[in-house]
Amino acid sequence: MMTILTHPLATFLAGALIALLLAGCFFNAKGSGNQSAKKVKTYYAAVERAGNDGPAPGTPEEKAALKRFTDFLQNVGNSDYLRDNTAIAYADGAYLDDTIVTHHGPEEIKNYFLQTAETMSSFEVRILDTARSGPDHYIRWEMIFAAPKLANGEPLHSVGVSQVRFNSEGKVAMHQDFWDSGQNLYGHIPVVGGLIELIRNRMK
Numbered sequence: 330m331m332t333i334l335t336h337p338l339a340t341f342l343a344g345a346l347i348a349l350l351l352a353g354c355f356f357n358a359k360g361s362g363n364q365s366a367k368k369v370k371t372y373y374a375a376v377e378r379a380g381n382d383g384p385a386p387g388t389p390e391e392k393a394a395l396k397r398f399t400d401f402l403q404n405v406g407n408s409d410y411l412r413d414n415t416a417i418a419y420a421d422g423a424y425l426d427d428t429i430v431t432h433h434g435p436e437e438i439k440n441y442f443l444q445t446a447e448t449m450s451s452f453e454v455r456i457l458d459t460a461r462s463g464p465d466h467y468i469r470w471e472m473i474f475a476a477p478k479l480a481n482g483e484p485l486h487s488v489g490v491s492q493v494r495f496n497s498e499g500k501v502a503m504h505q506d507f508w509d510s511g512q513n514l515y516g517h518i519p520v521v522g523g524l525i526e527l528i529r530n531r532m533k
Contacts, residue, residue, distance in 0.1 A: 371431070372505060375424035376494065379503035381464040383495035394499030399456050399468060402491070405442050406452025406474070415439035420500035427506040450482065451475045457488075466493045472508075 384390035401418040404410040416435040419425070425432045425441075432438050446452070457469040468491045475484045489508025496502040 372426065375426075375503050375505070378422075379424070379464075379494035380496065382497045383464050383502075384497075384499055386461060390499055391495075394495045395459060395466060395468075397499065398466075398491075398493055398495075398501055399459075402468070402470060403454045403456070405454065406446050406449055408443055408446050411439055411442050411446065415442070418501055419504075420496045420498065420502045423501050423504065425504045427504075428508060448478070449474050449476050451484065464494055466495070467491070468493065 384394050397418050401410075401414060404414070415438055419435040419438055422434055423438065425438050430441065432441050452474045453472070455471040455473075457471060459469070460467045469488070470491065471486065471488050473484050473486050475482055487508055489506055492503075492505045492507070493501055494503040
């Protein structure tokens with residue numbers, strides 16, 4: 330009589346799990362190791378390159394720059410808007426890191442957001458508040474989006490903050506997002522989400 334351990338499905342699942350573990354070990358061994366210090370160094374370099382010559386506090390230029398950026402955030406799901414406005418919102422050589430990828434310049438940023446927009450069935454960003462510290466602006470937002478391949482197409486909710494530095498023209502020279510992409514994006518991808526949850530549970 331066949332037990333659950335010798336059932337073909339159990340054998341397949343066990344083999345798949347072993348294959349995933351071996352693949353993980355292989356890529357970890359072949360990878361470039363701990364990149365956290367390098368990532369932080371890249372961030373600080375981008376902050377320094379962005380400079381301190383953005384619009385002065387309380388000026389109409391500052392208000393216009395903030396409105397241009399928050400309008401852009403609220404229209405990231407609109408392909409036509411992205412094509413017409415990315416180069417208006419972002420400066421040449423602008424740095425963008427949304428915790429998932431890093432891109433430079435309006436063309437790269439536009440193409441990245443266009444690819445993202447194509448995967449979503451709905452998208453909304455609510456601007457919660459803004460603050461300024463020195464040359465940096467911090468925009469706190471709530472994002473609600475849906476994609477057929479994530480969470481069975483149900484809306485996903487997340488909150489985050491964008492740190493932005495503007496140049497002398499009021500365009501974005503540096504844009505760094507802070508949000509939990511592991512929980513709010515990768516965690517809803519089949520298989521990957523389960524592995525993330527397993528890791529979270531092991532760390533408790």
